[in-house]
Amino acid sequence: MLKKKPRALKAVFALFIVTTISLLLFAFFNYRRILDQPEQLIAAIQPGVDMAINEIHQTATRNGKKEWQLDAATAHYLDAEKKILLKQLAMTFFLDDQPPIHLTADSGTLET
Structure with missing residues (x-):
């Protein structure tokens, strides 16, 4: 055995x-x-898009304190228009002495 x-x-x-x-x-x-x-x-890249990123996460802090946080499924940067097109995004804003504010959307635009 x-x-x-x-x-x-x-x-x-x-x-x-x-x-x-x-x-x-x-x-x-x-x-x-x-x-x-x-x-x-090359055909998979959308026309006019200079850069594409999946699953992004960005946190903004000031003086060591978190101000806001952004998560998105995709981001497409359009240099000519100075815009970032976001899909399936979620944002959280952190305010003094208040609970966080949550925002979700299917799409959004960030002007750079």
Whole structure:
């Protein structure tokens, strides 16, 4: 009975190694496929957008005190218009001696 456990352990370990190598190869070839077709990557970027960021978080502080906090699913920076377009955003304002004020929206614009 003791001899079966090392065999089972070796089989599980071998399966783990094969699975890990397979996943790494899949990721590598998928990444290479994207690099070989840059037009698809460029087509995914919206026209007029100079920079796009997912899952952003910004906190503003003054004199060590938190003033507001912003979270958004996406942000698209438009340099020509000096704007940031935000999607699925949530803001929290921290006021003196008052509870925080929470604001949520599907979209918003920040002028820079």
